[in-house]
Amino acid sequence: MKKIIVFIVVILIIYCNALFAEQLSGRDILEKVDKNFIAQNRISTSTMIIKGRRGTRRVKSKSWIQGTEKAFTEYLSPASEKGTKMLKIKDELWTWTPSADRIIKIAGHMLRQSLLGSDVSYEDFTEDPILNNIYDAKILGEEKVDNRPCYVLELTTKTDKVAYYSRKLWIDQQRYLPLREDRFARSGKLIKTIKIQEVLKIGNRWYPKKMVFKDVLKKGSGTEFIIDSVTFNAEIPKHIFSKASLRR
Amino acid sequence: MLSLKLAYKNLIGAGLRTWLNVAVLSLVYIIIIGTQGIFNGMNEQASRTMIKDEVGGGQYWHRNYDPYDPFSYDDSHGRLPGKLDNLIKSKEATPILIRQAAIYPEGRIQTVLLKGIDPGQQILGIPSAKLGVKDKVLPVLIGTRMAKSASLKMGDFITIRWRDVNGTFDAVEGKIVEIMKTTVPSIDNGQLWIPLKELQKMTRLDGEATLVVVGRHVSGQVDAEGWKFKNHEILLQDIHELIKTKMVSSAIMYVILIFLAMLAIFDTQVLAIFRRRKEIGTMIAMGMTPRQVMSLFTLEGAMHGILAIGVAAIYGIPLLGIFAEKGLSLPQATESFGFALSDRLYPSYSLSLVLGTVFLMMLIVTIVSFVPSRRISRLKPTDALKGKLS
Numbered sequence: 001m002k003k004i005i006v007f008i009v010v011i012l013i014i015y016c017n018a019l020f021a022e023q024l025s026g027r028d029i030l031e032k033v034d035k036n037f038i039a040q041n042r043i044s045t046s047t048m049i050i051k052g053r054r055g056t057r058r059v060k061s062k063s064w065i066q067g068t069e070k071a072f073t074e075y076l077s078p079a080s081e082k083g084t085k086m087l088k089i090k091d092e093l094w095t096w097t098p099s100a101d102r103i104i105k106i107a108g109h110m111l112r113q114s115l116l117g118s119d120v121s122y123e124d125f126t127e128d129p130i131l132n133n134i135y136d137a138k139i140l141g142e143e144k145v146d147n148r149p150c151y152v153l154e155l156t157t158k159t160d161k162v163a164y165y166s167r168k169l170w171i172d173q174q175r176y177l178p179l180r181e182d183r184f185a186r187s188g189k190l191i192k193t194i195k196i197q198e199v200l201k202i203g204n205r206w207y208p209k210k211m212v213f214k215d216v217l218k219k220g221s222g223t224e225f226i227i228d229s230v231t232f233n234a235e236i237p238k239h240i241f242s243k244a245s246l247r248r
Numbered sequence: 249m250l251s252l253k254l255a256y257k258n259l260i261g262a263g264l265r266t267w268l269n270v271a272v273l274s275l276v277y278i279i280i281i282g283t284q285g286i287f288n289g290m291n292e293q294a295s296r297t298m299i300k301d302e303v304g305g306g307q308y309w310h311r312n313y314d315p316y317d318p319f320s321y322d323d324s325h326g327r328l329p330g331k332l333d334n335l336i337k338s339k340e341a342t343p344i345l346i347r348q349a350a351i352y353p354e355g356r357i358q359t360v361l362l363k364g365i366d367p368g369q370q371i372l373g374i375p376s377a378k379l380g381v382k383d384k385v386l387p388v389l390i391g392t393r394m395a396k397s398a399s400l401k402m403g404d405f406i407t408i409r410w411r412d413v414n415g416t417f418d419a420v421e422g423k424i425v426e427i428m429k430t431t432v433p434s435i436d437n438g439q440l441w442i443p444l445k446e447l448q449k450m451t452r453l454d455g456e457a458t459l460v461v462v463g464r465h466v467s468g469q470v471d472a473e474g475w476k477f478k479n480h481e482i483l484l485q486d487i488h489e490l491i492k493t494k495m496v497s498s499a500i501m502y503v504i505l506i507f508l509a510m511l512a513i514f515d516t517q518v519l520a521i522f523r524r525r526k527e528i529g530t531m532i533a534m535g536m537t538p539r540q541v542m543s544l545f546t547l548e549g550a551m552h553g554i555l556a557i558g559v560a561a562i563y564g565i566p567l568l569g570i571f572a573e574k575g576l577s578l579p580q581a582t583e584s585f586g587f588a589l590s591d592r593l594y595p596s597y598s599l600s601l602v603l604g605t606v607f608l609m610m611l612i613v614t615i616v617s618f619v620p621s622r623r624i625s626r627l628k629p630t631d632a633l634k635g636k637l638s
Contacts, residue, residue: 114357160414186418191409217407217419219355 026137026153032176033169034130036206041066044230045076050118051221059116060228068130070241081116085246093122096246103246118223119192119215124163131155134162145170145179146197164191175199175206190216202232251540255547259555262520266552269512273556273609276505278564280605283498285568285595286576291491292596295484301373301432303483304342304461308332308475313346313458321348321361325413325456331470332460340466342369343457345447349410351440353398360394361439362410364447364457371463374435378426379443386446388422391436395427402427408440412452420450506609510616517549517620528624529632542621549617553610571595 042065050057060076071088075081083098093106106122114121131137135155143152150170157165166188170180177199183192198210207230214222239245259266299305313324328336328343335341345364350357365372367380379387386408390400400406402424409419422442430436448454460475469477521528531541575592 157416160416163411163415163417165416165418185409186412186416187420189407189419191417191419215357217352217355217409218357 024139024151026139026155027132029139029151029153029171029176030132030135030137030155033171033178034132036176038068038130039065039205039232041233041236042230043234043236045228047224047226047228048116048118048120049224049226050116051223052117053220057117059118064236064240066236066241072240072245087241087243087246089241094243094246101247103243114215119213119218119220120223120225124213131167134159135167140168142173143170145172148175148179149173150179172206177206177208192216193222200227200230202230205232251544251547255544255551258544259548259551262516265516266555269509269516269552270555270559272509272512273552273613274560274564276502276509277556277560277605277609278567279505280502280609281564281597281602282568282571282595283501284495284601284605285572285597286593287491287495287498288598288601289593289595290494291488293593294487294491295480297431298434298484298487299464299480301430302435302461303480304371305464305466306462306469306477306479307483308341308460308462308472308477310458311474311476318348321346321458324458325453326474327455328457328460329472329475332472332475335462335466335470336460339370339463341460341462342366342371343444343460345444345451345453345456346458347410347447347451347453349408349440351398352407352409353400358398359438360408362408362447363439363441364444365441366444371461374430374441375426375428376441379441381425383423386420386422386442387425389426389428389441390424391428391430391439393433393436394439395424397437400424400427410450412450414452418450506612510612513549513552513613513616514620516552517545517617520548521545521620521623525627525632528627529629529634532627532629533633538625538627542618542624545621545624546614546618549621550610550614552617553613556609557606568595568597572597 043063044065045060045062048059048061050059057078059078059081061073062076063071063073065071069088069090071086073086075084085096087094087096094103095106096103115124134157136158138154138156140152140154143150150172153169153171155167155169164183165186166184168182168184169178171178177196178194179196181194182190183194185191193214193216195212195214196208196210197212198208199206200209201207207227209227211225212222213225214220310324310326312320314320325345325347332341332343336343342365347362347364349360349362351360352358365374365376365379367376367378369376375389379389381387385405388406388408390398395401398406404424405421406424407419408422409417411417422440428436435441444457448456528541531544532538536544572595575594578591578593
């Protein structure tokens with residue numbers, strides 16, 4: 001009798017879990033995804049591997065990110081990019097290069113240009129990273145990506161001012177990380193894909209370790225973005241997020 | 249009159265030396281008039297073609313539009329005020345919407361300008377009617393330079409990506425329906441022409457435009473709030489400035505040529521005074537004042553210029569006439585000049601150009617003839633008769 005009761009309780013727990021899981025809305029899933037990505041402060045070093053027609057380039061950089069509105073990046077290598085700095089405050093972006101010794105505001109059509117010849121554009125940096133703020137999410141179903149069960153989410157813009165009209169995300173059901181993302185134009189044409197190939201766990205947070213960005217309209221095998229190290233909620237001096245720090 | 253006759257006789261009497269000087273001077277006349285004629289021809293041709301294909305009778309620009317500032321393009325659009333709209337309805341003007349976009353020829357990303365034009369317009373010489381085809385795909389008109397830079401041919405499909413007025417990406421396949429051969433690089437390089445209505449729909453800018461081109465025969469300006477009228481003087485200023493710069497750089501060549509010709513005249517004058525010192529002494533002894541003798545020699549020198557005009561006319565008028573009629577074949581490299589030139593350039597010689605050149609040359613020849621003659625005023629007749637130069 002005791003065994004039967006234990007069995008029923010276990011079944012009930014599994015059923016409740018399943019029921020609870022089914023009740024997750026697209027918005028809830030996105031919230032969990034956003035929680036993984038967004039931190040009060042973040043300092044990271046990364047390597048961008050740009051695969052072009054003329055060969056492969058590795059660009060190392062260090063970034064200081066505060067919330068969703070402020071970011072500062074300094075390029076560490078190769079020699080041609082070393083010392084180049086980029087500052088993002090809200091939706092504005094400035095760069096400074098040692099050779100020109102000039103602060104240049106990246107605006108208008110320049111935001112659409114690729115960053116250092118990669119498949120990542122400047123405006124990929126200026127977008128609001130909190131997906132729930134700009135998209136309505138709908139669960140399309142479940143699929144496996146790299147043998148991991150994923151929710152398939154369709155995101156449609158709820159605001160006019162957004163770069164990608166819709167997105168499709170494959171979100172890891174346990175880690176709440178998007179393992180694959182397709183970004184679409186208003187016409188429905190696929191423009192960009194992002195794949196997370198490796199992840200890392202920092203505390204309770206899952207974070208992408210290696211991502212591949214691909215501008216689908218362009219030839220080439222895309223740009224790899226590898227996080228070499230990341231520290232969350234670290235102390236960042238306020239002066240970092242100022243135009244004066246670009247010249248320092 | 250006596251001085252004139254005497255000067256003429258002396259000049260002809262000098263024989264080959266005179267004719268050599270005259271030949272060099274006439275060559276300078278022809279080269280200066282010919283080269284300036286080429287620049288005038290360039291200016292006229294470029295202006296004419298630009299008026300026909302790009303500028304029309306003037307343009308109304310949206311207040312934010314600055315063709316030299318790509319940052320301005322995103323905000324350079326607006327609804328047309330009533331008076332401009334009336335001009336468009338009466339077919340006296342045509343609106344153009346300009347937006348930035350990217351294309352992917354052979355998998356490479358290339359930034360372009362998307363220009364929307366009414367396929368039915370007849371204000372500009374652009375073959376926009378080709379955009380009037382009813383098809384499911386977006387018809388695209390490009391120029392030969394654009395076709396070359398993006399390796400595109402008629403019938404090719406091309407992916408175009410742009411952002412609407414709110415910044416949202418959109419992309420569509422376009423089909424090259426026409427490749428226009430135009431001499432105006434500014435309507436060709438890095439540009440795709442598509443139907444205006446389509447571009448307005450694509451960018452969610454219904455009824456808006458960046459600029460309005462008015463017809464060549466439309467006179468007077470209309471009041472259009474938020475729109476600035478640009479006349480030919482402003483719109484063709486770049487071409488005029490560019491040609492002016494090229495003219496100035498050619499002036500160096502003129503200076504060298506004139507210097508060589510003047511050196512010959514100067515030497516001739518110095519030699520004539522040296523060889524004819526007894527003659528000078530005789531003339532002064534017989535009652536001519538040194539000033540009169542000086543005038544005679546200056547006149548002789550200046551007559552080189554007059555004779556050169558005659559000689560230049562004999563071979564120059566037919567030569568330059570042939571160039572003006574048949575034109576000069578231009579090499580491919582002229583595309584890099586940055587302004588509208590066709591395969592053949594027709595030089596243009598104006599009366600002011602010819603008279604101006606003649607006047608300038610005569611002035612210089614007279615001054616150069618006068619300078620060595622000043623020695624005569626210091627000459628003592630007795631010394632001169634003995635063959636001495638004091």
